[in-house]
Amino acid sequence: MEYFYNSFTEAIQLLITGDGEVYRIVLLSLLVSFSATFFASLIAIPLGLLTGIKNFKFKKTYTRLLYTLMGLPPVVVGLIVAIMLSRRGLLGRFELLYTSKAMIIAQVLLVTPIITGIIFNHAKVYGSKICKVCYTLGGSSYDALWLLIREMRVTMLIAIVTGFGRAISEVGAVMIVGGNIKYHTRVMTTYIAMNNGMGNYAKALAMGIVLLLISFTVNSILYNYGMGEQDEY
Amino acid sequence: MNIEIKGLKKTYGKRPILNIDHLSLERQKIYGITGMNGIGKTTLLKIIAGLEPYDEGLIYYNNATLNKSLMKQISYVSQSPYMFKQSVFDNIAYPLKLRKINRDTIESDVMALLNHLKLSSLKDCKANQLSAGETQKVALARALVFKPSVLLLDEPTANIDSETMMLIESLIRNCVNRDQMTVLHISHNAAQIERLCHQVIILEGADKLRIL
Numbered sequence: 001m002e003y004f005y006n007s008f009t010e011a012i013q014l015l016i017t018g019d020g021e022v023y024r025i026v027l028l029s030l031l032v033s034f035s036a037t038f039f040a041s042l043i044a045i046p047l048g049l050l051t052g053i054k055n056f057k058f059k060k061t062y063t064r065l066l067y068t069l070m071g072l073p074p075v076v077v078g079l080i081v082a083i084m085l086s087r088r089g090l091l092g093r094f095e096l097l098y099t100s101k102a103m104i105i106a107q108v109l110l111v112t113p114i115i116t117g118i119i120f121n122h123a124k125v126y127g128s129k130i131c132k133v134c135y136t137l138g139g140s141s142y143d144a145l146w147l148l149i150r151e152m153r154v155t156m157l158i159a160i161v162t163g164f165g166r167a168i169s170e171v172g173a174v175m176i177v178g179g180n181i182k183y184h185t186r187v188m189t190t191y192i193a194m195n196n197g198m199g200n201y202a203k204a205l206a207m208g209i210v211l212l213l214i215s216f217t218v219n220s221i222l223y224n225y226g227m228g229e230q231d232e233y
Numbered sequence: 234m235n236i237e238i239k240g241l242k243k244t245y246g247k248r249p250i251l252n253i254d255h256l257s258l259e260r261q262k263i264y265g266i267t268g269m270n271g272i273g274k275t276t277l278l279k280i281i282a283g284l285e286p287y288d289e290g291l292i293y294y295n296n297a298t299l300n301k302s303l304m305k306q307i308s309y310v311s312q313s314p315y316m317f318k319q320s321v322f323d324n325i326a327y328p329l330k331l332r333k334i335n336r337d338t339i340e341s342d343v344m345a346l347l348n349h350l351k352l353s354s355l356k357d358c359k360a361n362q363l364s365a366g367e368t369q370k371v372a373l374a375r376a377l378v379f380k381p382s383v384l385l386l387d388e389p390t391a392n393i394d395s396e397t398m399m400l401i402e403s404l405i406r407n408c409v410n411r412d413q414m415t416v417l418h419i420s421h422n423a424a425q426i427e428r429l430c431h432q433v434i435i436l437e438g439a440d441k442l443r444i445l
Contacts, residue, residue: 129315136284136376137327137328137331137375138379147317151318
């Protein structure tokens with residue numbers, strides 16, 4: 001316990017004194033995770049809404065597949081993306097491996113099913129009900145879509161926050177496709193894993209605290225913005 | 234609006250639900266629909282509202298088949314209405330906002346309904362936090378506010394006390410007379426059907442239907 005306390009104190013000192021590398025890593029982590037969540041949301045929100053509301057053939061199979069993808073192992077995603085981006089891979093000519101872009105691609109693949117799944121589940125239960133109410137009150141398809149977005153905005157925020165949480169805390173995929181290169185592709189999670197392996201527990205813990213603080217701040221902002229409404233219902 | 238149903242067939246899987254050879258509904262009349270649970274009352278209402286597909290048959294609304302403009306004149310209140318995550322006022326005003334009615338008219342029309350249904354004290358409350366009875370009243374007000382030609386009610390007074398039930402009945406009667414509305418009203422309350430409805434449609438089986 002004393003050892004843990006000392007590491008914790010050391011971690012706080014490291015944060016207060018301001019280490020250049022630490023801040024660079026934090027900024028890169030935020031950039032990668034925010035970008036991945038943004039691009040994943042662009043795909044996942046319409047996909048989740050559409051597949052949730054519509055009845056189509058193989059919807060049950062689609063649901064099972066989606067739930068499986070929600071629990072995709074990051075190392076598998078990392079491996080697939082790395083193979084695709086490697087020099088001999090399908091997208092090798094773009095030379096993206098070991099860049100932050102590769103990390104974003106891997107995280108988009110991880111986060112998209114999570115956001116889609118959360119929105120899909122909600123839209124499946126309430127989506128058609130909301131649309132039907134809109135139609136019976138004289139609304140068009142466009143009105144129904146707008147109403148659906150408005151009614152589901154809290155769910156969408158929850159999905160985005162969950163996706164961001166997954167992206168920022170993920171280590172396996174970014175380690176494989178990013179390579180944990182100092183000043184280039186090193187992010188918070190790979191930094192923690194590396195320092196843990198080297199026995200630098202204070203540094204690892206300091207970054208862990210930063211990770212938690214960022215997660216708390218993002219959640220607090222989104223909670224104040226819209227998720228607080230959830231408590232009222 | 235006059236509605237004519239010809240050769241309507243609806244099955245769920247292999248189970249026949251509705252098989253209506255002919256049914257004619259006239260405007261400015263209130264029709265009560267009654268029958269056992271699962272007999273197809275709600276399905277019939279949903280089909281007329283254009284919310285449920287059917288296997289065979291034709292439905293004419295003033296001699297025309299259902300289209301977007303006709304659908305805008307049909308209002309349906311379900312057994313468990315969905316309330317938007319907005320105030321009671323905004324919920325009732327929603328159909329008028331869709332029709333781009335000016336703000337003053339919206340205010341006066343919504344307030345008139347709120348006052349009639351004794352809901353004015355709940356005007357600013359969140360609609361999805363209301364009791365079951367209040368929810369049904371708000372849903373009814375929301376369905377009536379744009380003066381539809383056809384009003385389809387699926388047990389609208391199931392959770393409502395007798396005093397409010399009378400209020401609702403008088404409101405429906407007024408709307409039918411004023412706006413020449415056609416009302417189809419599902420109810421298990423025989424006394425209410427007798428009080429309110431001009432005719433009663435009794436569903437006794439998929440292809441057994443009696444009109445009294």
